[in-house]
Amino acid sequence: MANKLHEFKDTAALAEGLADAVASVLNVAIAERGSASIAVSGGSTPKQFFKALSARELDWSKVTVTLVDERFVPADNARSNHLLVEENLLQGEAAKARFLPLYRKTATIGEAARLASTDIAAVAVPLDVVILGMGNDGHTASFFPGGDRLAEALSLQTPRGVITMEAEGAGEPRLTLTFSSLQDAHFLVLHIEGQAKKDTLEKALAGGEESEMPVRAVLNRAKTPVDIYWAP
Ligand SMILES: O=C1O[C@H](COP(=O)(O)O)[C@@H](O)[C@H](O)[C@H]1O
Numbered sequence: 732m733a734n735k736l737h738e739f740k741d742t743a744a745l746a747e748g749l750a751d752a753v754a755s756v757l758n759v760a761i762a763e764r765g766s767a768s769i770a771v772s773g774g775s776t777p778k779q780f781f782k783a784l785s786a787r788e789l790d791w792s793k794v795t796v797t798l799v800d801e802r803f804v805p806a807d808n809a810r811s812n813h814l815l816v817e818e819n820l821l822q823g824e825a826a827k828a829r830f831l832p833l834y835r836k837t838a839t840i841g842e843a844a845r846l847a848s849t850d851i852a853a854v855a856v857p858l859d860v861v862i863l864g865m866g867n868d869g870h871t872a873s874f875f876p877g878g879d880r881l882a883e884a885l886s887l888q889t890p891r892g893v894i895t896m897e898a899e900g901a902g903e904p905r906l907t908l909t910f911s912s913l914q915d916a917h918f919l920v921l922h923i924e925g926q927a928k929k930d931t932l933e934k935a936l937a938g939g940e941e942s943e944m945p946v947r948a949v950l951n952r953a954k955t956p957v958d959i960y961w962a963p
Contacts, residue, residue: 733956734950734956734957734958734959735956735957735958735959736959736961737958737959737960737961738961738962739960739961739962740962741962741963742779742924742962743779744962745779745780745922745924745960745961745962746779746780746782746783747783748960749780749783749784749862749920749922749960750780750783750784750786750787751787752918752920752958753769753784753787753860753862753918753920754784754787754788754789756859756860756917756918757769757789757794757859757860758789760859760917761789761790761793761794764855765793766793766794766795766855767793767794767795767859767860768794768795768796768797768854768855768858768859768860769794769795769796769797769858769859769860769861769862770796770797770798770799770858770860770861770862770908770912770913770916771796771797771798771799771816771820771862772798772799772800772812772862772863772864772871772872772922773798773799773800773801773802773811773812773815773816773864774812774815774864774866776864776922776923776924777815777819777862777864777922778815778819780862780922781815781816781819781820782819782820782822784820784825785819785820785821785822785823785824785825786823787825788824791824791825791826791827791828792827792828792829794828794829795828795829795830795831795854796816796820796821796828796829796830796831797830797831797832797833797851797854798812798813798816798831798832798833798908799861799862799863799872799907799908799913800812800833800872800873800896800905800906800907800908801813801832801833801834801873801905801906801907802834802901802902802903802904802905803834803840803843803895803903803904803905803906804834804903805834805836806832806834810902810903811834812833813830813832813833813834816830817830831847831850831851831854832847833847833893833906833907834906835847840895840904840906841895843906844892844893844894844895844906847892847893847906848892848893848894851891851892851893851908851912852891852892856891857915857916857917857955858912858913858916858917859916859917859918860916860917860918860920861913861916861918861919861920862920862922863913863919863920863921863922863946863949864921864922864923865921865923865928865931865932865935865946866900866931867927867928867931868900868944869931869934869935869943869944869945869946869947870898870900870901870945870946871921871945871946871949872884872907872908872910872913873896873898873901873905873906873907874896874907874910874945874946874948875896875898875899875900875901875905875945876898876900876942876943876944876945877898877899877900878896878897878898878901878945879896879897879898880894880895880896880897881896881898881942881945882942883909884896884907884909884910885910885941885945885948886910886911887910887911887914889909889910889911890909890911891908891909891911891912892908892909892912893906893907893908893909893912894906894907894909895907910948910949910953913949913953914948914949914952914953914954914955915953915954915955916955917955918955918958919949919953919955919956919957919958920957920958920959920960921946921949921950921957921958921959921960922960923959923960923961924961924962924963925963926963928961929961929963931944932946932959932961935947935950936950
């Protein structure tokens with residue numbers, strides 16, 4: 732698996748470099764198909780990148796933005812990945828993008844997953860861009876160690892879509908794209924920052940079970956080689 736590491740002098744340079752690369756992929760998709768898609772992660776890492784991407788020149792009205800995963804909280808909750816994207820990416824020209832949330836105000840998280848799966852199914856396959864983050868526990872998306880549906884989420888037999896996930900380290904119940912939904916993206920990125928995350932990456936790459944560090948599934952058997960973007 733020819734993953735590639737892109738190192739930057741600082742997080743600001745990484746944000747600009749990744750925004751340039753993503754904008755280029757989205758522009759090619761728009762030129763070739765008339766549309767483009769990107770699934771992004773939440774958490775604390777991507778904020779600078781989102782702001783840089785938001786300022787890139789492209790026909791955002793032709794771009795579908797969705798989430799790799801989401802906490803099962805409404806968009807006005809400070810833990811919401813939707814809120815992070817809305818406040819940092821979907822601003823200015825980028826506000827013209829079509830946004831597909833994963834959270835839905837449904838009686839159960841299972842119903843929200845079914846509704847989100849239906850919407851995601853209407854987006855061209857494969858996704859053009861997937862931006863993954865990683866926790867220091869080796870989770871990516873909401874593929875958490877000990878997750879109640881981890882094996883199902885990581886199996887290529889599981890159809891593309893959104894499934895629920897609960898795990899001790901996850902906090903709220905989660906909604907996550909399945910591995911099958913994201914592993915063949917045209918541009919598959921793992922965006923991590925800081926030495927601790929670099930050490931976690933090295934541990935993940937050194938071998939071991941996917942159940943211990945689920946990011947290994949992406950690093951070891953995604954169809955698309957992973958572009959790893961890192962800055963200290
Ligand atoms: O819970 C989550 O954590 C990961 C990593 O977040 P970070 O703040 O350490 O970058 C994130 O990729 C995921 O989308 C989010 O739901």
